[in-house]
Amino acid sequence: MSSSRKIQSIYTDGACTGNPGPGGWAVVVYYTDNCVHEFGGGEKQTTNNRMEMQAAIAALNFLVNAQQKELVTLYTDSEYLINGATKWVKSWKKRGWKTAQNKPVLNQDLWEALDSVNSKQIAWQHVRGHAGNVGNERCDAIARAFANGKTLSLQQEEPSSSSHDIATNHLSLDGVADVNGDNTIIDKNIQTTLIASDATIMDSPAPTSANSEELPRELRVAGLRSLIDTLRIAEEIAAKGFLITSSELADLMDVHASAVTSRGDEWRWRNWIVSRVRREGNQILWELERGDEVNSAREPYNSDPATE
Structure with missing residues (x-):
């Protein structure tokens, strides 16, 4: 990486x-010259919190390898991750990786890393x-692609290239990827083909909030696929008459669990x-029942909690 x-x-x-x-999990790195570096990975059996943590670990390792001294802001939508990294971990270490209730800390291996x-x-x-934040939306699209085993093109700068070159990874997303010190992806049960391109990197706007119409088409399409x-x-759950818990329903709707339980019966x-x-x-x-199959004589229902 050049000094500039x-x-x-x-x-x-x-x-x-x-x-x-x-x-x-996914990481998107924004440079001062508008270049972008993206990478990520996946696991076949894991939890959302572990994926949030794995992304942060990979990002911080990438920063260490960059040997940069200036302050860098790391953005995440996980309060669990931020609170753990900046507050809780200090107390956990003092108690020998035990909670205040003297129970083992969940995900201790990743917290230590x-x-x-x-x-x-x-x-x-x-x-x-x-919420329309470009960087967050892009990370979400990449992480979901890895979770669902889908192919997604990633922007990746080449260490030996000028700032106007780009390398694109076409990944058959099935396994776990990690990041090496030379900015390449290490293959761990994941088939990776690195294709160097002479195309010019598109200037990426500063990752600020934007309406969905202002997001790149790739992000909008990825959001629609998700x-x-x-x-x-949801259709399969309704058709087969499955019952799901509040937390499972919240995951399906992509809302906090309180948004489910606060809406009534x-x-x-x-x-x-x-x-x-x-x-x-x-x-x-x-x-879950299909709304068009429910008797129209029922009382009116509350609106979608995800939109309030």
Whole structure:
């Protein structure tokens, strides 16, 4: 990396289908000269929190290898990650990796790895997820692609190239990828073909909030594909009469669990009527029915909690 090129900011994100289930993580690095470097990986059985942490670990390792001294802002939509990295980890270490309730800390292996590369050089910054932030939306698209085993082209600068060259990775996303010191992706059960290109890197706008219409077409299409996957899952759950918990429903809708439980016993979400069936232990079980199949004589339903 030339002395004039500096890392300006880093975005990270994790995604998981099922939680636990197939997961993916992503890192997008923005440079001061508008160049962009993207990478990520996935696991066949993991959790969303672990993918968020894995993304941050890979990002901080990348920053260490860049040997940059200037402060860098790391953006994430995971409050769990930020609180753990900046607050909780100090107490956990003092207690021998035990919580205040004297229980083992979950994901200790990743917390230890993260703590070993965290430093005052990092300014941790929370960003609201799915709110039109370009960097966050791009990270989300990459992480979801890895989680769903889909192919996605990644922008990757070549260390030996000028700032106007780009390398694109076409990944058969099925496994775990890691980052080496030379900015290449290490193959771990993932087939990777690195194709050097003479194309000019598009100037990337500063990752700020934007309307969905202003996002690049690739992000909009990736978002639509993710939405279709979500709707297909919901349709299968409704068709087969499966009951799902509040946390599972929140994952499906991509909202906080409180947005599910605060809406009452029955309400509409997209094409479905969501109804509370019963409580089992600490869990509330919900049923999905197609809205167009429900008797129209029912009382009006509350609106989609994800939009309020």
